[in-house]
Structures are given as structure tokens and as C-alpha cells.
Amino acid sequence: MSRSVLITVVGNLFPNVAALASGPILAHALGVDGRGVVAAATAPLTLVTTIATFGIPEATTYTVARHPGLARMTIGRAAALTTVAGVCAMGAVVGAAGWLSGGSPQVHQLMLIAVLAVVPNLLVGVLRGVASAHHLWGRVALERIFASGLRLLALLPFWLTGHLGPTVATVILAVMPLMGALAYLGLFRRFADPAEDVTGHASYRALFGYGMRIWVGSISGILLSRLDQTLMTPLTGSYQLGLYVIAVTVSELPLIINGSVRDVTFARDASESADDRLAAAARISFFLCSAFAAGIAATMWWWIPRLFGAGFEPSVQVALILLVAVALGTPGSIGGAGLSARGRPGLRSLSLVVACAVNVVLLIVLVPPLGATGAALATLVGNLLSSNLNLVLLQRYFGVPVRLFYGLRRSDVRMLRNLLTSVLRRGR
Template sequence: MTLASPAPQGDSDSPAAAPVGGNIVRQIIGMIFPPLAGLATAPMLARALGEGGRGELAASISLLQLVAAVGMFGLQESLTFHIARAPERARTSAVFTSFTLSAFGLVGATSTFLLAPLLAGGNDELVVLMRWTSIAVVPTFLLAIPRSIAAGCHEWKLAARESAMTGIVRLAAVGGLWLGGSLTPFTALLAAAGVPLLCAAVYIPFLVRWGRALGRTPRSGREETGRGILQFGWKVWLGALSGIVLTRLDQVLMVPLSSESQLGLYAVAVTVGELPTIISAAARSVTFSADAAEGDESAHAVRLQQTTRVTVLFTVLAALLIGASMPWWLPLLFGATFAASLPAAVVLLLATVAGTAGSVAGAGLGARGHPELRSLSMLYGAIGNLGTLVVLVPAWGALGAATATLVGASISGTANLIWLKRRFGMPVRSFAGVRSTDVRAIWTGARRVASALRKPPVPTTKH
């Protein structure tokens, strides 16, 4: 897929020229493995753990994700931005962020341990699981460093390789535990939290080469660099916090508001309903890094619009395919008990579609130096999500949580599009529909992707 080149802002049908589509495809190929592995392991978890045990596992993993989103203060995305925008200060940026995340991680681990009884809703077994989760907090925080460096250096093949390995190894680990009769909430938690740390070893050769290349870079401007990373991270943090409310707080609060059984149903619905999000996540990552490296707020406006339209198109197609076939294969894979998760899964598919355009547009806001606008959008969405969650979950359970996600995604996505219109003059209609240039870009990309994936990475000298 070849996406649009820089052009005056606004709605345009200019020919596409800047090849970011190949990077998006690489990301999708890599990122598809974890959710596919999640889909493959979900029946094993559902059958081995039951609704209650599946709910306990979901609550523990969601707590880890919540602590990471809150405790990192946006530094992962800030490091990506600064490495892409100012490669001459990459070493200073990475060192400062590493030490800062280590300190924040210790605070996060302590908070996780202490908050476990409050979030477990009187479930002693869940308290133990959540406290085991605290051990993984610091390593999870530090895992953000190689991921951010790779993204800032546009090493999308490497990022895709790590993502693919994580999915494959996790599938092997859970499958082995299931076949051996050892799959419990605790062993499943070990696999979920430990496998990403193990697969991060794929970054080591790259980091060694990268560090040697930076050996002669003057370590200047430390104070200015650190201040810039914290300031950008702070602007991102509100959005990260709001984002976790939109995507994971529901699973943390489900037990106090409803029950472990409803959380187990909802966890299955999330596994299925969020499958199409890999398309928008890949587009968002590549758009953010590419536009940040450009360093010009007005550049690549047409490319952003076309990337968004094409991403929405493929997300809709994926959601329709999954939604139409789901009634046949979901009860077969997960068991008749989990057929009750179908309505929630359908609503989550709608939420994914509703939030896709705004999700990619939000990456454009961040790359143009205005992550605070995206954060405000996510805050509005989080308020809508949380209010709906508290009202509907006690009565509707999993379906109430899914409806809250739909409300939040619609609000935050729409707000991002409005910000782009107000600040950068991009009409909201330019992010909707399918144009002839989009079809040509897709057709061209389909012919080039195979050869592009076989090409060796082009060495860079600026990092």
C-alpha cells in the first residue's frame, strides 16, 4: 500500500506517493500474532479455568496493564517521539528514560501489591494473583525502552518480529500447560506476563549496534532533553490514563461491580471483539513515528487522511467477517457456556469500528506536537465510558461493559477529528469514505508488499 505524499491540507484526491503502507503491513503481520494467539488460547483458558478462573486471570492481567499505563507517565511514547525528532540526543534520551521508568516501576509495583485487596472484591485467591502481578511491573516498564527505540528508529521489521515471537511463544506456553494439565490462573498469569519479557531478547543485537553507533555522539543537553521528555510524556499521560479507562479499567472493576463469571464472559468478548484493532494499532504506530520524524506540523496531511480512510475500510471488512461468522465458531471453540458473550462481542466490534478513524487521527495530533489534544479527547471518552460502566454493568454485566466501551470510543474518536479540523484545517469528511486514490493505493500495495517484505532493511546513519 502506498500512501499519500505531502500536499496542502484539506480534502484531496492527490496520487499517493509516500511508502508508509509497507511499514503498516509489516506491523500488522507482526501484531496479528498476539491476538491470534489470544484467540487460540482463549478456549483452552475458558475450558480449563471456567468463568470464575478466567475472570480472575483477566482481572490480574488488566491490573498490570493499568499500572503500566498510569505509572509510565507517557514516557514510552515520549521516547519514541524524541528519538525520531532529535536522533542526535538519542543516547541521552534513552538513558534518562531508563532511569526514570525504573523509579516509576518501583512505585507501581508497591502500589499494585498494596491495592490488591481493595480490587479483589473479597476474593482471597485473586489477591494472591494480583500480588504476584506486582513482580512483573518493573520489567514491564523497562520493556518499553527497546520498543520505543526501535519505533523511533523506524525498525518496523524488528518490532514485528518481537510481536510475532510473543504471540507464538505464548501460544506454545499456554498450550503446553493445557496439554500437561497444569493450566491454572497462576500458571496462565506467568505465561502472560513472562513471555513478553523473554521475547524482548530479540532486541539485544539491534540495541548493541545502535549503542555502538551512538558512541561518538556528544552527551550534551541532558537537562534540556530530560525536561523535554517529561513535558511531552506528561501531555501523553492524561491520554494514556484515559485510554486504559477506555480499554482495561472495565475488567479491573467488573468483579466489584458484577461478578467473576460476568468478567469471564467479557474477557472472551474482548478477545474476539478487539481482533480488528490490530489494523488501527499498526497504522497508528507507523503514522506517529513517521510524522514525528518529519518535524513539520503541516506535512503529510493528505497521507494522514488517506491512511485513516484505508485503515477504516479494512477494519470494517474485518469486523463484518468476524461478526458474521462468530455465532458458529465462538460456542464451538469456547463452549456453550460462553455463548452468552456473543452480544458483548458484537458491541465491541462496533466500538472498534467507531473509534478507528479517531485513533489514527490521534497519532497525527501527537506527531504534530499536540499530544495534549489527543489526551483531552481520550479524557472526554473516558468520562463517558466510566459513567456508562458504573450505570450499566451492575444490571447488564458484560454487555454493559461493552456498551460503555462503544460510548467512550465514539466520543474520543470524534473529538480527535474535530481537533484536526480546528487546529490544522483538515475537514472531518476527508477522513471518511473511500476515494479512487485509496483503491489505487491498495492495489499497488498488494502487488508490492511481498517484495517489500523480502528486502533487507536499509542501513541508517543518522541514529
């Protein structure tokens, strides 16, 4: 599991490094307002590519992890469900583009261009779900490396020649994630002909049923983390959104660790549940994310204005609040993965729905007077709610005490030491 986490960390680290490299390029080329225009145009794409999954990628991982012989059948049915959902989502964005653009003709036009990438992005998610179920974390890491690396490479020539405007930037940000599908070439050859699904585990009904139970949580989670960017343009304007996008980019760096541990834990716990392993993963992830967040918080006042430009200096305060939100949400994130892996994704969804409802109310109340700072405070409250509700539900239904998810144990320190030793040996 440690090796899987390390590989996934590398896969998650590269996109964030690429984002830090491309962030200043976009900021300097477009300015605060231009960066806000691109963010407003691409925010619905990010939003619906999570909403329109209907939990099918996670259902694919869960089904294939428990029934490997049904991989081919699961992929075909999951792809069909995902395509239908994606087309419906595109229609919804097109219908709402006038309002989401805040009345800006430029944002409206670019939003319609970006939304064309919805269905292909969703299909890549199905492939990722199958690879995760088979613990092919190398391929998952390559997908993220290809997608983010090619995005950076595509931005560079336009920036260097002075042709990086909002239209070009929107097209690149929307299309380049699709290049990650290259990592899954030849994936189907790993699987034998589909076995007969006599139990119905890979049926449309089973996939959709599990997916819907986890989807409610997924949609609430993405609303919790991305709805703010979609609503900020009509609530407060593109300038505040431009500041907020930079703060989000910086604050999500610790999620490299948490996301890696969560993904591996979900697949492992779906194959074989273990309370001690689940709690240890949460504690170690919390410690590492908190340490990472503290390091960023202590230095970002110096490098954010230099890296992104003096106009983005107000993002520092916003990023500080978001870093606290990310760190405090770590234990419950792992706990939520445990709920889903043990066949109770609806419980995780309940936590996220409650947190999302509170978050939306706070966004409407706080964003108009406080701008980006108000959105960050709303995210902090939402993360605290969803994290702790996950842990309370895990204790109630599976008997895993909440206290096990906080504080390092001696065994955790030994695990961290052994992991560090392993990394150093591989480095040599």
C-alpha cells in the first residue's frame, strides 16, 4: 500500500507542479480580469465533469475490485451510462450559460467552447476507475502526468509569442486533460472475455444504484469545493474570482497527499476491509497534510506576489483560510473513503449534502460583502462539517472510534520512518 501511495503521490504532484508553472503564465499573460474570464468559462466544465459522472467511475472501481472477472462488461456498461449523462450535462450548461457568464458575451462564448469536452472527460474517468480497481496506480499517475504536462507544453509557445489570450487559454485548459487517456492504451488486453454476470453485479441497475448513492456525495463534494468559483462571477465579479483561483491553486497542494491516500485506501478497503489500516492512513495523511500546509502558509506571503504578480497579493489571506480548511478536512476524507468502500456510500453522501447546504447559504451571505475571503470562510465551515460527520457515521455503523483518526501513534511514526527510508533507498 505504501508503494501504491508513493506512485499516486507522484501522479498527483505533477499536475500541481504544472499548475504552479502554468499559473504565472496565465496570470501574466491575461491579467487579473482575463484570468477571471478564463476561470469563469472553464468552471462549469470542471463542475459538470464531476456532477455528470453519477458516481459511475467509483461504481466501476467498487465492482471490478470485488469481481475482477467482470471488468470488460463493467467498462462497456459504465461507458454507456456516462455518455448519456454527459450529453444531458452539456445541454444543461448550454441552457444556463447566459446566467453563469454574468452577462458577459466573451465568457458566454468561451463557456460554450469549453463544454464540448464534457463527454470525453467523463469517459477518461471510467478508464481511471478500472485501473484503480486493479491497483494499476502507475497508469493512473501517467494519465495525470500526460494531461498536465501537455497542457503546460501547449501554453508555452502561445505565451512566448504573445498569442495567449482568453480563447486560446480556454481551449487548452478544456482539451488537454483528454490527453491523459493515452496512459490507458492497451488496458483492455489485460482482461479476459467477460464472465457471465449471473449475480447482476455489473448490471446497469447495480452500477447506477451504487453510483447514485455515492453520486449524491460526489455532487455535494464538488459543489463544496467548486460551486464557489461558478457563483462568484454573478455574485461579486471576475476580479475577485481571479484572486480566488490563485488561492485555490496554492491551497490544494496538500491535497496531493490526501488524495493519493484516499484513492488507494478506497480500492484497498473495497477488496479487504481493515479498521486499523483505515485509521492509520487517516492519521498519517492528516499529519503530512498539516505539515505541508504549515510550510506553505509560512512562505507564501513572499512567493505568491513574485510568482503570480503583485496584483495577486490579496490572494495570500484567502489561501491561508483555505489551507486550514484543507488540513482539517483530511481525516474525514479518508473516513468517507472507508464508508464507500464498505458498501455504504450513502452515508458519506449524507455528510457532504449537509455540508454543501450550509456552504451554499454561507456563499450567498458572505461572498457579496467579502468577496474571495467570504468564499474561503464558507469552504472552511463546509469542510469541518463533512469531515466530522463522516467519522461519526463510521463509528456508528462500523464501530470505528472517531478518536482513532486523530493524533500520531508510535506505529505511525515507525511507518513514516520506514516509508522515508524506502524512498531514500529508491532515490539512490
